[in-house]
Amino acid sequence: MITLALDASTYRGSVAIIRDGIVSREAEVAMKGVEVEQLMPAVEQSLLAEGLSVGDLDRLVCGEGPGSFTSLRIAGSIAKGLAFGAGTPLFAVSSLALVVAGRPGSSGRFLVALDAMRGESYVALVSVAADGEVTVRPGLRLLAGAELQAAAEAEEATLVGPAHGELWSAHARGVARLERSIERSGPVSLASWEPHYGRLSEAQVKWESAHGRPLAEA
Amino acid sequence: MRVLGIETSCDETSASVVEGSGETTALRSLVILSQDVHTIFGGVVPEIASRAHLTAIVPVTERALRDAGLALAEIDAIAVTNAPGLVGALLVGVSFAKSLAYSAGKPLIGVHHMEGHLFATALEQEDAVPPYVALLVSGGHTLLLDVEAWGRYRLLGSTRDDAAGEAFDKSAKLLGLPYPGGPHLEQLAATGDPKRFRFTRPMLRRDQQPGDADYYDLSFSGLKTAVLNAVRATGDALDDEARAAIARGFQDSLIETLVEKTARAVRARGRTRVVLGGGVSGNRTLVDAMRTRMAALGATVHAPSSRLATDNAAMIARAGLFRLERGERSTAGLNAFATQPIPGLVAE
Numbered sequence: 201m202i203t204l205a206l207d208a209s210t211y212r213g214s215v216a217i218i219r220d221g222i223v224s225r226e227a228e229v230a231m232k233g234v235e236v237e238q239l240m241p242a243v244e245q246s247l248l249a250e251g252l253s254v255g256d257l258d259r260l261v262c263g264e265g266p267g268s269f270t271s272l273r274i275a276g277s278i279a280k281g282l283a284f285g286a287g288t289p290l291f292a293v294s295s296l297a298l299v300v301a302g303r304p305g306s307s308g309r310f311l312v313a314l315d316a317m318r319g320e321s322y323v324a325l326v327s328v329a330a331d332g333e334v335t336v337r338p339g340l341r342l343l344a345g346a347e348l349q350a351a352a353e354a355e356e357a358t359l360v361g362p363a364h365g366e367l368w369s370a371h372a373r374g375v376a377r378l379e380r381s382i383e384r385s386g387p388v389s390l391a392s393w394e395p396h397y398g399r400l401s402e403a404q405v406k407w408e409s410a411h412g413r414p415l416a417e418a
Numbered sequence: 419m420r421v422l423g424i425e426t427s428c429d430e431t432s433a434s435v436v437e438g439s440g441e442t443t444a445l446r447s448l449v450i451l452s453q454d455v456h457t458i459f460g461g462v463v464p465e466i467a468s469r470a471h472l473t474a475i476v477p478v479t480e481r482a483l484r485d486a487g488l489a490l491a492e493i494d495a496i497a498v499t500n501a502p503g504l505v506g507a508l509l510v511g512v513s514f515a516k517s518l519a520y521s522a523g524k525p526l527i528g529v530h531h532m533e534g535h536l537f538a539t540a541l542e543q544e545d546a547v548p549p550y551v552a553l554l555v556s557g558g559h560t561l562l563l564d565v566e567a568w569g570r571y572r573l574l575g576s577t578r579d580d581a582a583g584e585a586f587d588k589s590a591k592l593l594g595l596p597y598p599g600g601p602h603l604e605q606l607a608a609t610g611d612p613k614r615f616r617f618t619r620p621m622l623r624r625d626q627q628p629g630d631a632d633y634y635d636l637s638f639s640g641l642k643t644a645v646l647n648a649v650r651a652t653g654d655a656l657d658d659e660a661r662a663a664i665a666r667g668f669q670d671s672l673i674e675t676l677v678e679k680t681a682r683a684v685r686a687r688g689r690t691r692v693v694l695g696g697g698v699s700g701n702r703t704l705v706d707a708m709r710t711r712m713a714a715l716g717a718t719v720h721a722p723s724s725r726l727a728t729d730n731a732a733m734i735a736r737a738g739l740f741r742l743e744r745g746e747r748s749t750a751g752l753n754a755f756a757t758q759p760i761p762g763l764v765a766e
Contacts, residue, residue: 234753235753236751236753237509237512237513237516237750237751237752237753237754238751239513240513240516240517240520240750240751240752241749241751243517243520243750244520244750254520254521255521269469269506270468270505270506273468273469273472273506273513274509276472277472277475277509277510277511277512277514278513278514278516278517280472280475280476280514281513281514281515281516281517281518281519281520281521282517282518282520282521284476284480284490284518284521285490285517285518285519285520285521285522286521286522390476391473391476391477391480392473393473394469394472394473397469401463401465401466401469402465403459403463403465403466404463407458407459415455415458418458
């Protein structure tokens, strides 16, 4: 089973090639402030270095967010183009789970927090079993910065995330430790899948607040 | 050569297949998915547009291939708009096209959206080819160019503030018309008294000489302000008749300016053809006025059909085909840019 995984939920994008659960190649790129887009070249270079073509891949896995809207879309668009072009199934995975799964470590419970701006953070509870398998509790929460530590204590979890150092950033290599839950969730539809952005656009928030109903009903 | 074009620069997700070589090209398919949601906001919301592109891109591309009766393997290359436009929106098309080209083992070419507009009319009218004077008028751009040859363009003039389409939409809003207001304003103007409101023709004076900085340039923000002032001055008397008269005054001023600047270009460059492009070229009053004026100069006017006038992937595939035939290729690092000069611009 050969998997190509990519994530760009933050301004650091990552690519990993995983062979039967073992990461055989990984790369990291900047997603912001670059003249030349770097994520697609990293995909090509990783495959080339592994002697693979897209047709050799059994599946693609893309970090679904939450996170930076534009970066998430770049990764999502690349993933869709590869999947559509090669007829390879595409799977999605929580980028918050990749924060824990991408970092080798001991078992336990982690409350992963990612800056959602406006003083808030996206939060998810991620558990690492004794055998190393990572699972994420369904449901994404948005918490104020001041509530994070108390929420972690209530869950008997360690509070982690990019704010706790670069090692706590989402990385595509984490897909290797999430394979069973990815397999269970099944592939996504290329025609309807989109990232979990975490927030609506500002314009939509204002409109819905002014009109007292969802935009979808307009 | 068969080129799959992809366009996501604003609020239309579009894919198309164009086949041919040199000047002989044929449109095999064209799918344009317009995002109606923006009418609610009275303008394009970039984040909403970008999100919609990502969900639409695969179905739209799939449909364009199906309509063309082709499998992806039967396509020879992929062309994608990478500038100018809304960066977040462009990045969806660019990122998708790059990975699609890579996975299908096809060459990729990034295309300048405005160069695409120069090629649009040639897909329908075989004599809409260089040399010609081009007037590209849309919601985001107003450019007057001399197209000496494909890939060789002389920028004569452009707007210094609002684009022509933007002026239409903003004035329409002032008149209480729905977004996008251009077609509504044209319809309203048709019934308006042409003498009741006469607005100054912006940047158009008889004493201007070739070489003057404003000889070809355009400006529409003052005209929009004139509409605002007329609406305010009319006050409670702003009935349907007054609104129609203001619309007429606005449109007459804008069209006369565009037509006269284009006439100057035709005379100065000695051209016998004028090619229009962009959403505003769907304005029949503009096209008719342009035809009448150019006939007096011995020039013909070529306007695209409405689906090729607005943003579409067919023109991107066609311009891409031209660039590919010249041996040009883009790399996996192709990026999106909000602004960028048209490639092939020559200095005065």
